[in-house]
Amino acid sequence: MRFTKDHEWVEVAGDVATIGVTAYAAEQLGDVVFVELPQVGKTVKVGDNLAVVESVKAASDVYAPIGGEVVAVNEVLTSEPETVNAEPEAAGWFARLKLSDPGAVDALMDRHQYDAFLETL
Amino acid sequence: MSQPFKRTPLYEAHVAAGARLVEFGGYEMPVQYRDGVLKEHLWTRAHAGAFDVSHMGPAFLTLDRKSGDADADHRAVAAVIEPLISGDIASLKPGQIRYTLLLNEDGGIVDDLMIGRPVWPSRQGMLYIVVNAGAKEGDFARIQRGASGVATLARADDRALIAVQGPDAAGVVAGFFPEAAELTFMTHRRIDHAGEGCVVARCGYTGEDGYEILIRAPACVDFWDRLLADERVRPIGLGARDSLRLEAGLPLHGHDIDETTSAVEGDLSFAIAKPRLKAGRLRGSERMARELAGDLSRVRVGLRVLEGAPAREGAQIAAADGAVVGRVTSGGFSPSLGAPIAMGFVPPALAEPGTALKVIVRGKPQAAEVAGLPFVPHRYVRKV
Numbered sequence: 001m002r003f004t005k006d007h008e009w010v011e012v013a014g015d016v017a018t019i020g021v022t023a024y025a026a027e028q029l030g031d032v033v034f035v036e037l038p039q040v041g042k043t044v045k046v047g048d049n050l051a052v053v054e055s056v057k058a059a060s061d062v063y064a065p066i067g068g069e070v071v072a073v074n075e076v077l078t079s080e081p082e083t084v085n086a087e088p089e090a091a092g093w094f095a096r097l098k099l100s101d102p103g104a105v106d107a108l109m110d111r112h113q114y115d116a117f118l119e120t121l
Numbered sequence: 122m123s124q125p126f127k128r129t130p131l132y133e134a135h136v137a138a139g140a141r142l143v144e145f146g147g148y149e150m151p152v153q154y155r156d157g158v159l160k161e162h163l164w165t166r167a168h169a170g171a172f173d174v175s176h177m178g179p180a181f182l183t184l185d186r187k188s189g190d191a192d193a194d195h196r197a198v199a200a201v202i203e204p205l206i207s208g209d210i211a212s213l214k215p216g217q218i219r220y221t222l223l224l225n226e227d228g229g230i231v232d233d234l235m236i237g238r239p240v241w242p243s244r245q246g247m248l249y250i251v252v253n254a255g256a257k258e259g260d261f262a263r264i265q266r267g268a269s270g271v272a273t274l275a276r277a278d279d280r281a282l283i284a285v286q287g288p289d290a291a292g293v294v295a296g297f298f299p300e301a302a303e304l305t306f307m308t309h310r311r312i313d314h315a316g317e318g319c320v321v322a323r324c325g326y327t328g329e330d331g332y333e334i335l336i337r338a339p340a341c342v343d344f345w346d347r348l349l350a351d352e353r354v355r356p357i358g359l360g361a362r363d364s365l366r367l368e369a370g371l372p373l374h375g376h377d378i379d380e381t382t383s384a385v386e387g388d389l390s391f392a393i394a395k396p397r398l399k400a401g402r403l404r405g406s407e408r409m410a411r412e413l414a415g416d417l418s419r420v421r422v423g424l425r426v427l428e429g430a431p432a433r434e435g436a437q438i439a440a441a442d443g444a445v446v447g448r449v450t451s452g453g454f455s456p457s458l459g460a461p462i463a464m465g466f467v468p469p470a471l472a473e474p475g476t477a478l479k480v481i482v483r484g485k486p487q488a489a490e491v492a493g494l495p496f497v498p499h500r501y502v503r504k505v
Contacts, residue, residue: 030360031159033454034430034461036483052483054431056158056454057360 001089002105003114004065009089012105017066017097019050024118026088030055035077035084038095042070046104051094053084066104068097129175130281130338131345138349138356146254148176151358158360162456165327165365166497169287170357171348178257179277179320179335182268184246194246195238201272202236202248205264207384207403209394210248213238216308218324222384222392223252223260228405229380230387231263232256233372237322240310249309249320250274251282251333253374281341286331286365288500289353294321294332296351297344301332306501315340327362328369328499367462368455370423370494376434377421377450377464385412386466388421388494419447419466423494424480426452426461429487432480438465439479439486446471449480457497467491 002010007025011018026032034054044050044064051062073095076083084092099105109117126149135142140151151173153161164170182202187194199210208221218237222230237249252260257278265274285294295302298312301321309322320335336344348354363373372378378387383405385393390413397403398410426432431454438447452463463480471478474493479486 030153030157033159036430052430054454056162056364056456057152059430059433 002065002108002110003117004063004108005117006063006065008062008065010065010105010108012099012102015099015102016071017068017099017105018093019065019095019097020093021053021062021084021088022114023088026085026092029053029060029084030057032081032084035081035094037073037075037077038070040070040073044068044070044097062094064097065108066097066099067101068099070095071098072096127176129173130341131173131175131283134342134345135173135356140356140358143359145359146176146257148254150176151356153358153360154356156355158358158364159456161355161357161361162364164355165287165329165357165361166457167288169285169289169293169331169351169354170327170361171345171354172284172286172357172362173281173345174284174333174362175278175281176254177278177282178250178252178254178260179280179282180250180252180261180264181275181277182248182250182264182272183275184272185270187246191242191245198246198248198272201268202250202264203394203397204404205267206234206236207389207393208236209397210236210238215242215245216240216304216310218249218307218309218322220307220392222389223263224404225380226404228383228403228408230374230378230382230384230389231380232260233374233378233389234260235322235324237309244311249322255375277335279338281336281338281345282333283336283341283345283348284325284327284331284333285348285354286325286327286329286357288330290329290331291502293348293351293354294334297347298334303505304332305505306330306503314344323502326369326371327365328371328495328497329365330500330502363451364453364456367451367453367464368457368495368497369499370464370496372421372464373451383409383412385409385417386419386421417469420469420472421450421464422467422472423492423496424449424452424463424465424478424489425492425496426463426480427488427490429485430482431461432463432482432487432489436463436465437481438467438489439481440471441477441479443479443486445481446478455496462492462496463489464494
């Protein structure tokens with residue numbers, strides 16, 4: 001699993017990446033009450049808006065940590081948005097992307113680097 | 122560098138309780154504690170929440186020279202404040218509190234506030250006033266200017282103001298202030314606690330029964346700690362305070378109402394003193410009379426968002442045919458209803474509960490309908 005400074009995680013299998021938000025992000029967001037997922041088939045570049053997470057209080061953007069085409073979204077989040085809080089780094093995934101450049105994931109932080117980054121916040 | 126934001130006397134207690142702090146009204150305030158907004162909200166509806174609202178603006182307006190005739194002195198101090206506000210203060214009974222509006226020359230709402238008349242004959246000629254945090258410097262200056270030479274405004278915002286709200290609030294507060302049980306909704310009195318003279322008011326801004334307690338800073342930390350030691354009570358941040366008042370259908374100044382909004386547009390006509398309106402002796406009388414007669418372009422309504430994301434402040438409201446007809450002024454997710462709700466302004470022809478509308482969130486129209494306010498029934502205690 002790889003991580004961004006915006007607190008997204010990426011797990012790559014072949015040329016498909018699963019994307020979600022980290023446990024830290026889920027904690028900061030508070031209770032998630034609504035998730036807006038991207039359309040399957042949409043192509044995103046790094047930093048594009050991928051999804052929107054809403055808590056009682058506020059809406060927060062989730063950015064694409066890596067570029068590609070959306071091939072699947074986690075429909076569970078539509079009916080059970082609280083899954084983001086319960087299992088942020090597993091069942092609470094947001095979308096799967098077919099990567100345009102699978103090697104780009106290597107530029108992201110590994111768990112050790114991300115943990116060190118959290119220490120600085 | 123100097124501290125950029127003010128802190129309430131309970132700041133250290135909030136930090137120790139794991140609060141997440143944000144800037145609000147110039148103060149560093151807890152937006153939530155460890156439970157988070159959703160659980161804090163539901164706890165308040167089911168049990169009792171304790172809120173630090175010391176950032177608000179409590180003050181006392183007192184006649185410079187009292188005559189000693191209690192009723193005459195009350196009428197005299199009422200006459201000082203009435204030209205600035207929408208409501209009638211002279212008719213308040215001893216101990217009564219009234220929700221009222223500070224108006225500009227056009228009848229626009231400068232702020233909304235509470236004004237109370239003391240119970241005791243010896244204290245007549247004084248009013249207890251509580252204004253909003255964000256507007257208090259301007260409000261206080263405006264009131265003092267209006268009172269100049271006749272009465273003096275003494276700020277009390279160095280004290281702590283603590284709200285206890287929820288179905289268990291009465292039981293909790295009676296443990297500290299037994300006489301508080303005799304108060305009904307929108308009344309107050311001075312009650313001593315552990316040698317401290319406190320102002321205890323049965324009111325709040327959550328739709329629940331509850332109290333707001335003004336207590337001097339040195340005593341407030343002990344009081345707060347003892348409140349929270351009661352298992353029925355949890356500390357509640359501004360996040361849940363906002364979702365509670367939204368469910369209660371209560372407007373938030375600076376969002377749902379502001380200097381461009383009249384009391385009629387804001388659906389706050391109950392706060393207009395009708396005799397003074399008829400006599401043209403109210404700021405914005407002409408405008409409000411016209412609006413009450415039907416010449417009204419917009420009115421505040423509740424909205425239930427029937428699909429999709431919560432519609433928040435700034436989202437457009439459209440008629441069924443897609444034409445934009447208004448704007449959301451506050452909105453979010455209702456923890457009690459498990460669905461998004463909002464308030465906003467629409468033309469009166471579209472203000473009937475049940476009217477089908479759209480809210481536009483991130484460019485997408487979502488089904489919504491006008492809902493009667495409050496969204497969640499008030500549980501005020503009007504009889505004891």
